[in-house]
Amino acid sequence: MFFPAYRPRRMRRNENLRRLIRETKLSVDDLVHPLFVVPGKGVKKPIHSMPGNFQMSVDHLLKEVKQSKDLGIPAVLLFGIPDEKDELASGAVRKDGIIQQAVRAIKDRVPDILVITDLCFCEYTSHGHCGCLKDGDVDNDATLEMLAETAVSQATETAVSQAKAGADIVAPSAMMDGQIEAIRDGLDEAGFENTPIMAYSAKYASCFYGPFREAAESAPQFGDRRGYQMDPANSDEAVREIGLDIEEGADIVMVKPALPYLDIIRRAREEFDHPIAAYNVSGEFAMIKAAAQMGWLDGERAMMESLTAIKRAGADIILTYFAPEAAKLLQKQA
Secondary structure (H helix, E strand, O other): OOOOOOOHHHHOOOHHHHHHOOOOOOOHHHEEEEEEEOOOOOOEEEOOOOOOOEEEOHHHHHHHHHHHHHOOOOEEEEEEOOOOOEOOOHHHOOOOOHHHHHHHHHHHHOOOOEEEEEEOOOOOEOOOOOOOEEOOEEOHHHHHHHHHOOOOOHHHHHHHHHHHHOOOEEEEOOOOOOHHHHHHHHHHHOOOOOOOEEEEEEEEOOHHHHHHHHHHOOOOOOOOOOOOOEOOOOOHHHHHHHHHHHHHOOOEEEEEOOHHHHHHHHHHHHHOOOOEEEEEOHHHHHHHHHHHHOOOOOHHHHHHHHHHHHHHHOOOEEEEOOHHHHHHHHHHHO
16 A cells, blocks of 8 residues: 655654664674684684684683673683594593683683583584494484483583583584484483573574684585585475474574575574574675675675674574674664
């Protein structure tokens, strides 16, 4: 229906008018800052495909976490790169593992920031896949069976060890069937029934993870992960995956990547009354940074437009490498 007296442009004439009627408001409260931690001391190695991001030893990590906290960012997400890898990802469950060290240090020095720990084996396995290999392939049931032999499952033991170190939220990302239930049971049995699970529920087999492979040193040594991550062509399957994780005990569900899957974020928002996270992944970050460096895009505006689109689609939480930059800009605008 056409309303001849209504002229939308009269409400766009200046910034204060636009602020008054703005439907989607991005806040620093929405942001989570992903970080990469490595063994050693004094290590701050640039990740070339992700400008401004680094592999950091715990001493440098603490400075970065303190900066995030001072910017008002409520949470960080930790990825650990161990000094040694093997086929069974044994470095993931060590009490003195790199993630466990980092969590304890953060909780000692910056106790009032939320620490989320990524719970996957690809950074810890010598073959770069997310589970047990059988005949050259990742076998879901064999993985769960193998993991169950060590304190319900190695995935659960990892979650428990991270929770013992002080992790506020554990975030399983391996896309193994049944992993949320196994981890929830293990946490509860170990007395960590109040530790939430952020499930990477709809994690697509995406090319946009490319720069992350450099950052986490987790590229598969053969094949790819399409046998257990989701087909980019599927939408209904994402709804089923999210529903299963919620039934198994997930407290927060995630869609990953974010920008190519805004429709999935919207469907999740409409289908489920659950907190929705979206991961603005390394490739999305790198594209904007590269285009800005070439002068093809206004990097700051592209960053904020992208994050606002993710929020508008329905995300409550945005995990993004832009978090510090976006937080600084949001502080200026406040």
